[in-house]
Amino acid sequence: MLLRGLILTLSIGLAAFCSAVLQNLLSPTPVTLLHGLFVFFMIWIPMILGLIASEVPRGDDFIFIRMGGATFCRTGMPLLVILLFVYSIPELVDHVVFMIVFVYATGFITSVLLSVFRLGHSPDGQSLNEVQSAIH
Numbered sequence: 001m002l003l004r005g006l007i008l009t010l011s012i013g014l015a016a017f018c019s020a021v022l023q024n025l026l027s028p029t030p031v032t033l034l035h036g037l038f039v040f041f042m043i044w045i046p047m048i049l050g051l052i053a054s055e056v057p058r059g060d061d062f063i064f065i066r067m068g069g070a071t072f073c074r075t076g077m078p079l080l081v082i083l084l085f086v087y088s089i090p091e092l093v094d095h096v097v098f099m100i101v102f103v104y105a106t107g108f109i110t111s112v113l114l115s116v117f118r119l120g121h122s123p124d125g126q127s128l129n130e131v132q133s134a135i136h
Contacts, residue, residue, distance in 0.1 A: 001055055005051060008047055012103060016103050019099040019102040020036045027098075029095055036099070039096050040103070042085075043107050047110075047111045050069075051070075051111055053066060053070045054118075055118070070115065074112070
């Protein structure tokens with residue numbers, strides 16, 4: 001789980017950096033380090049919680065709890081709260097909307113792929129055929 005969290009953190013950080021550089025090159029309103037850190041942490045927290053919720057509690061009896069928790073953290077409510085917060089502060093709107101969309105999409109896709117990859121491999125290292133066929 002720590003390795004998946006590290007991969008997720010690196011992908012969100014790289015997406016935040018790339019979107020900040022792109023916005024600074026293409027937009028008349030530059031992005032500051034504070035804006036970049038704001039976007040990084042506002043996206044990173046729900047994605048890490050989604051990754052944890054997809055793995056805890058373990059066991060077949062809790063599969064729907066894990067799916068619901070991970071779906072809640074990765075989509076819907078966190079993004080809505082982030083966007084409402086950003087739109088409530090007019091000076092942030094020009095700076096971070098593009099960054100939020102790009103970084104959130106990157107974090108969401110990476111988080112889902114990491115969870116699917118985890119499901120495709122059993123603890124003893126052998127691949128599960130049903131999940132592998134669904135992935136490909």
